[in-house]
Amino acid sequence: MFKSVLIANRGEIACRISRTAKRLGLRCIAVFSDADERALHVREADEAIRIGPAEASLSYLAIEKIIEAARLAGAECIHPGYGFLSENAEFAEACAVAQIAFVGPPPQAIRAMGLKDRAKALMEKANVPVVPGYHGEMQDSKFLKQKAYEIGYPVLIKAAAGGGGKGMRRVNRHADFDDALQGARREAKSSFGNERVLIEKYVTHPRHIEFQIFADRSGRTIHLGERDCSLQRRHQKIMEESPAPGMNAQLRKVIGDAAVAAAQAAGYLGAGTVEFIADGSDGLRADRFWFMEMNTRLQVEHPVTEAVTGFDLVEWQFRIAAGESLPVHQVRFEGHAVEARIYAEDPARGFLPSTGRLIEAKFPASPGVRVDTGVEAGSEITPYYDPMMAKLIVYGKTREEAIAGLSTALEETIVVGPQSNVGFLSAVCRLDAFRKGDLETGLVDDNLAQLVPPIDRFDRAAAALGAEKLLQRKQSKLADFLEETDATVSPWDASDAFQLSGTRRLSLPIVVDGETAIAEVDYGAGSPAVSVDGIYSAKDALAVWGPDAIYVLRLGRQTKVSSRGAGSGEVAGRDRTGVLCAPMHGKLLELRVKEGDKVAAGQPIAIIEAMKMEHTLLAPFEGFISELPLAAGAQVPEGAIIARVLPGPRIDH
Ligand code: ADP
Numbered sequence: 001m002f003k004s005v006l007i008a009n010r011g012e013i014a015c016r017i018s019r020t021a022k023r024l025g026l027r028c029i030a031v032f033s034d035a036d037e038r039a040l041h042v043r044e045a046d047e048a049i050r051i052g053p054a055e056a057s058l059s060y061l062a063i064e065k066i067i068e069a070a071r072l073a074g075a076e077c078i079h080p081g082y083g084f085l086s087e088n089a090e091f092a093e094a095c096a097v098a099q100i101a102f103v104g105p106p107p108q109a110i111r112a113m114g115l116k117d118r119a120k121a122l123m124e125k126a127n128v129p130v131v132p133g134y135h136g137e138m139q140d141s142k143f144l145k146q147k148a149y150e151i152g153y154p155v156l157i158k159a160a161a162g163g164g165g166k167g168m169r170r171v172n173r174h175a176d177f178d179d180a181l182q183g184a185r186r187e188a189k190s191s192f193g194n195e196r197v198l199i200e201k202y203v204t205h206p207r208h209i210e211f212q213i214f215a216d217r218s219g220r221t222i223h224l225g226e227r228d229c230s231l232q233r234r235h236q237k238i239m240e241e242s243p244a245p246g247m248n249a250q251l252r253k254v255i256g257d258a259a260v261a262a263a264q265a266a267g268y269l270g271a272g273t274v275e276f277i278a279d280g281s282d283g284l285r286a287d288r289f290w291f292m293e294m295n296t297r298l299q300v301e302h303p304v305t306e307a308v309t310g311f312d313l314v315e316w317q318f319r320i321a322a323g324e325s326l327p328v329h330q331v332r333f334e335g336h337a338v339e340a341r342i343y344a345e346d347p348a349r350g351f352l353p354s355t356g357r358l359i360e361a362k363f364p365a366s367p368g369v370r371v372d373t374g375v376e377a378g379s380e381i382t383p384y385y386d387p388m389m390a391k392l393i394v395y396g397k398t399r400e401e402a403i404a405g406l407s408t409a410l411e412e413t414i415v416v417g418p419q420s421n422v423g424f425l426s427a428v429c430r431l432d433a434f435r436k437g438d439l440e441t442g443l444v445d446d447n448l449a450q451l452v453p454p455i456d457r458f459d460r461a462a463a464a465l466g467a468e469k470l471l472q473r474k475q476s477k478l479a480d481f482l483e484e485t486d487a488t489v490s491p492w493d494a495s496d497a498f499q500l501s502g503t504r505r506l507s508l509p510i511v512v513d514g515e516t517a518i519a520e521v522d523y524g525a526g527s528p529a530v531s532v533d534g535i536y537s538a539k540d541a542l543a544v545w546g547p548d549a550i551y552v553l554r555l556g557r558q559t560k561v562s563s564r565g566a567g568s569g570e571v572a573g574r575d576r577t578g579v580l581c582a583p584m585h586g587k588l589l590e591l592r593v594k595e596g597d598k599v600a601a602g603q604p605i606a607i608i609e610a611m612k613m614e615h616t617l618l619a620p621f622e623g624f625i626s627e628l629p630l631a632a633g634a635q636v637p638e639g640a641i642i643a644r645v646l647p648g649p650r651i652d653h
Contacts, residue, residue, distance in 0.1 A: 001322050002026055002077045002101065006070040007045070008091075009081030010060060011374030012390060013300075014041035017079050020314040029073040031066060033059035035382045040374050047073055054384045060084045063091050067098050077101035077321055079314075083386065086297040089114065103321040105269045105296050112266040113294040117160040117198040119266075123291045126265035128258050131277060131290040133200035135160075145177045147199055154202035157181055159188030159195075165235035166191045170202055203290070205281035206441045208232065209244050211259035212305045214316055215268040216326045223256040224305050224313075224331050230280075230439040231428065233351070238421075238444065239428060240301035241338040242308050245399065245437030246284045254286045262294060270320050271313055273299050280440055300341065303370060303393040307337035336399040338406050340428075344387040346419035347452045348557065353387040353610060354418035355584050355638065356380070359546045361389070364412035368395045368405050381418045383585040383610040389415070399437065403429055416544045416551045416558060423556015427451040459559045462552040463512040464537035466561025467519035468530040469550050471508070474563070509564040511549075516564060578626075578645040580617045582636040586610025591632050591643075597625045599645060606642050623647040 004027040007014045018028040018041070030045030035054035042048040049069040052059035059065065061084055070078055078095055080086035080103070089110040095102035104110070113119045117135035124130055133155070134147040148155045148171065157180055159167025167188035169180040181197070189195040208229040215221040228244035229237045243252075259274035273295045279288040302313050309331055316327065344354045358379045363371040373390035381387060392409050396402030407429040413422050428434060428451060433443055444451065506521040512532075522529045530537045541554035549562035582588075590607040593599060599619040606617045627644035630636060 001324075002318065004029065004073070004075050004077075005103070005318070006031065006066070006073060006075035006078045006100075007041070007081065008060070008066050008078050009084055009086075010036055010039060010041050010385065012372045012388065013081040013083075013298075013374070015044055015374050016372050017081060017314055018044055020312055021079075021318070024315060024318060026318070029069070029075050031060070031069050033384070035380070035384050038380075040376055040379065049073060054382065056084065056384060060385075063088070063094050066091075067094050067100070070095075070100050071098060075100060077103055077318070079103040079317070080297065082297050082300055087114065087295070101321050103270070103317050105272065106267065109266045109268050110296045113272075113296050115160045115194075115196075116158055116162060116293050117196065119293055120198070120291065122265055123262055126261050128262045128265070128291045129289065131200045131203065131292060133198060135198040139196060141178065141181060144181060144197070144199060145174075148177055149174060151199060151201050156200045156202045157184040157197050158200060159184060159192060160198055161192035161194040161196065162188065163192075167197070168235060203277050203279050205279055206230070207244070207278045207280040207284075207439055208237070208275065208292075208441055209247075209255070209278050209284075209289070210273050210275040210299075211256055212299075212302065212313070213259050213263045213268070213272050213274060214313075214320065214326060215263055215270065215272075216320050217269065217323060218325060219264070220326055221260045221263050221268065222326060222329075222331065223259050224309050224311070225252060225333050226255070227299075227301055227304055228439060229301060230441050231434065231444055232441050233444050235441070237301065237341070239338060239340050239425070240304055241336065241399070241402070242304040243333060243336065244284070245439060246280070251284055251286055255289050258289070258291070262291060266294065266296075268296075271298050271302075271317050272296050300388075300391070301339050303372060303391065304337040304339050307370070307393055307395040308333045308335055310334070335395055335397050336402040337393060337395045338399075338402045339391055339393045340406060340410065340425045341388055341421075342390045342392065342413065342415065342425070343421045344381040344389055344415075344418040345421055347421055347424040348419075348455050349583075351421070352583055352615070353383065354381070354420070355383050355387075355610075356418045358389075358415065358417040359551060360414050360416035360544050362412075362414040363390060363392070364409045366405075366409065366412075369393070369409045370395070389420070400435075403435060410556075414542065414544075414553065416553060417546065419558055424451055426556050455557075457515060458512045458517070459538075459552075459554060459557060460532040460535035461538035462541055462554045462557075462559035463510065463517060463561055464519060464530045464532045464535060465541050465543060465554075466512070466550045466552045466559060467508060467510050467521075467532065467563075468528070468537045469543050469545075470510070470561065470563050471519075471521060471528065471530065511562045511564050513560055578620060578623065578647065579641055580605055580620075580643045580645070582608055582610075582638055582640045582642055583615060583617075584608075584610045584638045586615075586636060588630055588632055588634045588636050588642065589614065591628060593625050593628070593643070595625050595628045599623060599625060605645075608636065608642070617642055619645050621645065621647055 006029040028045045030048040031051045032042045051065040085091040089107040092102045092107040120130045120135045154172045157169045169184045171180045185195040212224040227242045229240045231239040262274045275292040276289045345351045361377045370393040375389045394405040410426045508519045544551045552559045587609045589609045601621045603619045604616045608615045623645045626646040
């Protein structure tokens with residue numbers, strides 16, 4: 001076994017790998033960018049080496065810097081985790097050249113599976129059923145359109161080099177094909193630098209079922225059962241479980257054997273995942289499984305497999321990389337496990353990533369609940385990396401027990417500061433179809449209105465509670481307040497003065513999630529009753545003080561409330577004023593207009609990249625661009641003015 005490892009990753013997966021590495025007696029070397037200097041994965045390591053600035057391309061993706069760090073620290077092996085360089089064949093090669101063991105498959109295996117079209121061609125040769133479609137070399141638009149017609153609509157256009165659901169377009173009608181192809185190519189080119197596509201039949205009632213496989217140096221390959229990852233939002237996984245509902249031992253053997261054959265065809269070593277798409281319209285059937293792709297690394301959702309098999313997959317990875325044989329011949333499955341991914345994002349605002357300091361981060365510590373996290377209270381969620389903060393993995397004897405446990409665990413989870421998807425995940429747990437095990441990849445998107453109830457401006461009951469707490473705090477500081485110079489100009493101070501003057505009712509200006517509002521305070525017989533728009537303060541909520549505001553957690557959603565004293569106006573106007581602001585810290589990727597340009601309502605003005613996602617700012621109304629203060633390429637803080645649109649025709653002076 002190795003004596004030391006450099007973990008070429010960050011966040012929860014870096015922490016998770018170091019946990020096993022330490023148990024095995026390895027010295028853990030972390031790497032970090034400037035944005036992660038105080039991150040949990042750095043503090044949990046035995047040693048940590050700075051590898052560059054916050055931008056991933058200059059740090060976590062910089063091959064030479066990581067190899068150099070490994071040399072410097074004398075690391076015997078490198079574990080890449082998932083994401084970043086984990087599926088980069090050149091990185092695996094660079095490790096070999098530097099004579100450092102790469103905890104993963106050989107470069108040829110990574111390459112063989114790196115492009116979806118090539119991988120499918122290889123699978124066909126190995127007699128593994130693949131999704132019907134076209135995955136050849138020809139890329140002529142007319143030819144592809146003809147192929148789509150022959151395959152039969154709906155079809156899915158996929159980027160050959162794709163990942164993370166990017167460069168993918170579903171096409172329902174022949175007439176829509178050209179536009180979709182263009183869009184897929186454009187996205188593929190900008191995301192992967194390769195515009196090649198393949199076309200697949202769009203599987204009806206699709207279920208994503210993947211098999212965990214392991215291979216050792218002798219070529220022995222086994223599978224560790226399946227994971228159902230059908231709960232997705234826009235083709236991205238949000239919850240995973242094992243076993244897959246409806247799976248049985250016989251079917252598992254047939255599909256598991258196909259997964260093993262797939263890995264062997266690629267000359268595999270170590271941990272990998274073979275992803276299948278199944279048509280679940282008539283239960284699970286062996287002749288309705290098709291190979292989709294293989295991920296040549298550890299998956300985010302590997303813990304559900306660990307929970308039902310009792311194995312530590314990271315330990316297996318280390319042992320196999322060190323030359324040991326697979327530790328078992330037979331894998332037994334017991335119970336059921338579900339995983340939920342907790343993201344810093346705001347479901348109510350289209351799942352926009354949310355940044356900032358974590359004021360509170362409490363995860364449940366109950367039996368049967370495993371928490372894999374890379375953050376804690378005080379951690380900074382930056383726009384540079386994936387916004388996943390933690391994973392909850394809940395084990396139960398039955399599926400019902402696991403889901404009930406997950407529901408409770410989510411209720412016990414407290415994340416304050418950035419918005420989180422905790423309430424959304426709780427709502428998913430309550431979905432009838434999910435509880436019944438009636439899964440398909442469109443389930444979440446189809447039920448989005450129910451899962452993310454539209455909020456009318458903001459949660460008034462939460463706002464009222466926030467105002468009530470603010471008032472209590474102010475009143476307890478009465479003496480301080482009377483000394484303030486502007487004590488007479490803010491109604492907040494009048495609230496302190498009421499006891500002197502006998503005022504019965506007060507209107508207090510507050511700021512709720514960036515919007516201004518009025519809290520009404522009624523001094524009846526007992527303690528003051530606070531309401532916003534006639535809704536009284538919530539009793540079923542948790543209030544947490546932050547440095548500049550109070551955060552109210554209610555029904556899984558966070559509402560930020562601060563007092564608005566004289567002159568402390570917060571947040572420039574949004575769309576109504578024609579001012580387009582950066583929704584979060586990020587990079588101004590592209591400006592689609594010039595100063596003075598006429599624009600139509602809804603026309604794209606600028607594209608901002610934050611947390612690995614692109615966000616387009618649209619013109620709120622017809623008019624012209626009166627201001628464009630920043631140039632493309634600029635780093636922008638949240639709230640920065642990107643453009644100003646003035647209504648009506650332009651008047652030249
Ligand atoms: P990526 O590598 O970008 O994640 P995948 O090929 O793994 O792309 O597909 C991601 C998801 O897209 C799948 O989990 C599934 O939900 C959906 N999908 C992919 N191929 C098909 C298909 N042929 N029919 C229906 N849905 C599909």
